[in-house]
């Protein structure tokens with residue numbers, strides 16, 4: 681494509697569900713490899729890529745809390761640990777094809793990964809390394825979408841690219857209503873007032889307050905990650 685590259689530094693959010701694909705295990709290696717290949721293509725163009733991984737493919741705190749006396753905070757710590765597993769898997773895949781990648785965790789696991797240090801993360805990006813942020817925000821009661829918005833703001837990335845299993849944001853649930861239309865653009869206001877299930881409220885308002893655009897797109901269409909990172913039209917763009 682000869683379209684101009686819009687972004688200099690991006691925050692790619694990969695949900696756990698997207699990593700699972702249709703594989704019977706929690707992670708589909710074809711998907712992690714597709715992510716690695718497409719990220720590799722854009723880093724070669726000089727675009728800096730940071731990634732926040734979710735953990736919903738392994739453990740989602742909110743759906744386990746209350747079960748057998750599991751309190752929400754404990755459940756959420758397990759959820760955050762799940763994101764670390766995904767991060768290490770993705771890092772290993774990226775490095776297997778020669779992309780230098782660092783994992784930084786929101787709470788210390790020094791034998792496994794670096795702790796999150798903002799300046800160090802930025803330095804890695806400047807050197808062309810991919811940085812994967814794991815363990816969400818490090819706090820229970822938050823989500824990895826909020827971690828994506830937060831890290832994006834912290835490292836001065838220009839956009840949150842939310843890779844999911846759907847083509848973008850629809851005016852109705854496309855799985856139930858075949859007439860549902862894909863929306864090209866939306867305002868933050870649309871998302872919060874119409875209660876569109878794009879991101880949780882904490883995440884979307886953090887983006888709004890910091891003027892961070894969000895692109896919601898389907899990771900399963902080959903080339904989409906590359907397109908989104910290059911700023912080509914894909915999925916739904918949310919902004920002011």
Ligand code: UDP
Pocket residue numbers: 694695696697733734735736737739740741742755756757758759760761762763815816817818819820821822823824825826827
């Ligand atoms: N989590 C948390 N704090 C955070 C981020 C995540 O407690 O800042 C926990 C929470 O239990 C969540 C789980 O980690 O359900 C997995 O993250 P998330 O559900 O955001 O993953 P995704 O939906 O992207 O797969």
